[in-house]
Amino acid sequence: MCVESEIRVGSIVVVKVGRNEIEVVVTEIGENRWKVKKVGGNHEFAVSKIERVLGENPSVPEDEPVAAETADTETDDGIDGAENGIPPSEDAEDAGNPNAPDEPEEEPNPAPESGHAEKKLSLLEAAAQVLKRSRTPLNTKEILAKVIESGLWTPNGGKTPEQSLYSAIFREINTKENPRFRKSAEKKGSFEYNR
Known part of the structure; x- marks a missing residue:
């Protein structure tokens, strides 16, 4: 097992899922658990044990604040600031500030042209x-x-x-x-x- 003080938001760590060890990025730190996201994927889940720390994710700045527990501050757009890597105080300030920098919003996937999604057969x-x-x-x-x-x-x-x-x-x-x-x-x- 690794030293918990080494684990920060953005750390690349190894966790066990069943018998398999997989590399994940820590996205959130809670009490006795971590929310992680699979490296190269979008699957997010919570773990209570981390096997070892591999390093820091280069896309996350080192001065990233570490939340002691999951922040419950939610902006009016429904996005939790802690999940986006924004400290809750900045997120709350920017939510009501019309001069806040615009972040690109993710657009939902458009419906297929034919109107019927092609379903794969089992x-x-x-x-x-x-x-x-x-x-x-x-x-x-x-x-x-x-x-x-x-x-x-x-x-x-x-x-x-x-x-x-x-x-x-x-x-x-x-x-x-x-x-x-x-x-x-x-x-x-x-x-x-x-x-």
Whole structure:
């Protein structure tokens, strides 16, 4: 474990999430906990233990004040000053000051042009579509190959997608009243679309 006095807002530290150690940036310091943000990502979460300090984030000035607890000062725009790295006193002063420097506001993502967001299919949904079109029973390796080939699903880095698909199909067969899949009577280890 590291020395807590070394930890400041903007410090790059290592925390354990499950069995994995990940690098995060400290965004807020509270009582017996730290709010951190994954390096290179937007995922923010709280931790109660920091494994070690790697260094300071070069984008945060060293004279950054450290909040003893989470500041509850909220401006009229709904943004918490402590989360933006602005000391609460400056944030409160600037909120009512019309001569305060303008900060660029983040604009929300515009809606897609077509009006429908393109939703990615799950592997199970894509497998159902492939089996629906297939005239012959297919095993999970064949289903996976056709799913990827047709572009219905792209691998997400899992090591055994065939086994995941196999268990998902069996789960649906065993738990749903009207499953989309059935075991093939003519080809062992294969599945058909339940028409």
